[in-house]
Amino acid sequence: MKRHGIAFKLTTLTLSCAFIILAAIVGYNYYCSRDVILRQSEENSRLLAHQTTSSIDAVLSSVEKVAQNIAFSLEDATLTKEEILDLNRRVISNNPEIYGMAIAFEPYFLDKEKLYFAPYHYRSAGRISFSMLGSPSYRYFYMDWYQIPKELERAVWTEPYNDEGGGGVTMATYTVPFFRTVNGKRVFAGVVTADISLEWLEDMISHISIFDTGYAFLLSRHGTFITHPDRNLIMNETIFTLAEESKSEQLRKIGQDMLGGDNSFVLLEDVAGKGERYLYHARLKYGGWALGIIFPKAEMFADVTRLSRIMTLIGLAGFALLVGVIILIARRITTPLTKLSGAAHEIASGNLDLKLPEITSNDEVGDLAQSFTYMKNSLKEFIRDLTSTTAAKERIESELRIARDIQMGILPKLFPAFPERDEFEVFASIEPAKEVGGDLYDFFFVDEDHFCFLVGDVSGKGVPAAFFMAVTKTLLKVVSERGLDPGEVLTKVNADLATDNESCMFVTLFLAIIDIHTGETRYANAGHNPPIHIPETGKPEWIPPLGDPVAGIMEDMEYTTKSLTLTPGDILFIYTDGVTEAMDPAQKLYSEERLMEHVETMNKPSAPELVKDLDTSIKKFTLGAEQSDDITMLAFQFNGEQDK
């Protein structure tokens, strides 16, 4: 895995989070604002449409009412032609929204002589003009505005049209049929028309401007454009012809909805590269017309887009600032850490005198630096101590080694010890434990005929035991040479050792003195392991302890002397508890039983053979487990007088 530093991780993590938060805020804001704007736009357009349709409806409604009132009054058969003309003129002068009004009667209805009677008052150049409609070339009762209400027997609005006669203005006409009762029957008498100019509508609607390019338009009941910013469309195109041209199914559907009477807010497809636009459409109460208001989407959301863009910019600037700050913080943490890490590496490689980098920051890093300094100093101190301790220990060990060598040096090691003597053979071995121990053995002639041999074991270990052993050995030799009994020797040595023996050290001893001519052996035992008497023929036997205590504890002890007689070939085997207490790795003891068994299996061994063979047996038993005590063995073989 690639390794990244703390600074990198911190920066990456924090910035990722910050980026996600930023993106979430900007995104959420953008969509919420859009939603609000969309709803507001819909509401505004609804209001705008409502206002517009209301004011158009007000005009149309008043025109309709005027025309209906006139039609109603014309049902009165008593009206004269003059009164009708007067009525007609008065209507025009009193109703500025009405451009012109015709009262057209059925042929020959008022006057049996006259085919036409259709007075028409209209505005022209600010004045009210008058003409009578009807001529062979304009037989008005065949015109749509006359025929349609007559056939439907109800009032209708005509489709808007361009009035050639009236100066090319776009007009729409409301025509109302009226009836009279003739011979008791209600018959159709004619129509009243009220023309309105659509110029004011165009004025009104063209004043509706939404954002930059938004606009409103008005459709007639058949979908013809009555007003539209594109004047070419007015009276020339319908919404359906436009839908056909642009092959827009949606536009056709919208046309149907608009004329079908729905009020709704829809999103227009992008037609002819104008971008997406919203359309609000509402149907008028009068005339069957429909109003549409177009909002360009991009302009509608321009503010939101700009706001979001600014927010993004501010966010990114903040982001950049955050990057800087985090990198700075991370550096402030990692720079000292890197320095410390380098220093630690160098300290680890042993340079404890290295000057640690100066770190003064008052935070965890500062603490770490302090701990580091402390650790370095402690280490230094510890190593100094360790060095001196080790040196001291080495010195002591070396001295102990020398002491050990000296201790071993005072034991007789040269075998055969008395090559010129045939009467006996003596062999001893000592296998020192790792630690300085206190085993000892010795043999020497007390006089011409008497040979003394002994084995001892000083309690404890170390230099005190070694000293005690050396003292014991010296004392034994000195005292033995006075020609005393073994018991007396031990009594004397014990008394000497016990004097001022504050350390409670003691020694177990087995000492024997043999007459090398007769084989008579006198011995004494101060708490020592029972030796073995191995006769040349017959079973080996323990030499039972005499119950005398170890030497060196109590001054006034009397040790007893016992005796036995060795016959030629007999061996007296003395050992220390290092033999019987030699342990295998499972801490099992070699034991006296095993010792005796082994001795029993041997067939007439010589003294060296016995010792060497037992040594092998013990080594085989311990399997290399660490030796905890000295292993000392001494074998004395009596050969008797040899023929010279």
Place this chain on the structure above:
Amino acid sequence: MEFTNTKNGDKLVVAVTGRLDAVTAPEFDTQCKSWLNDGENRIIADLSNLEYISSAGLRSILSAAKQLKTAKGEIIFCGLNGMVEEVFTVSGFASMFAMYPTLDDALAG
């Protein structure tokens, strides 16, 4: 090596289990010092569960006995068996200290 101390009248019964050798002898010495500090000077050492005793162990016992003697107290032994009993016999310790076959005998004695 483990010690179990039980107070019985004015005597402290110390049951020693395990091995008493050069390794554990200092522990025995420490224990002995703490008895003396606590004012215990009549100790019954129950060695019935002591498996092994070396010469270092004997020395510790001897040292303890000496200190107790100075404090006008004594240490007596009971329950010795096997190798431990043999060592006590061979080394003459058996003749130097009061020995009882069982703890009850020691308490009665």
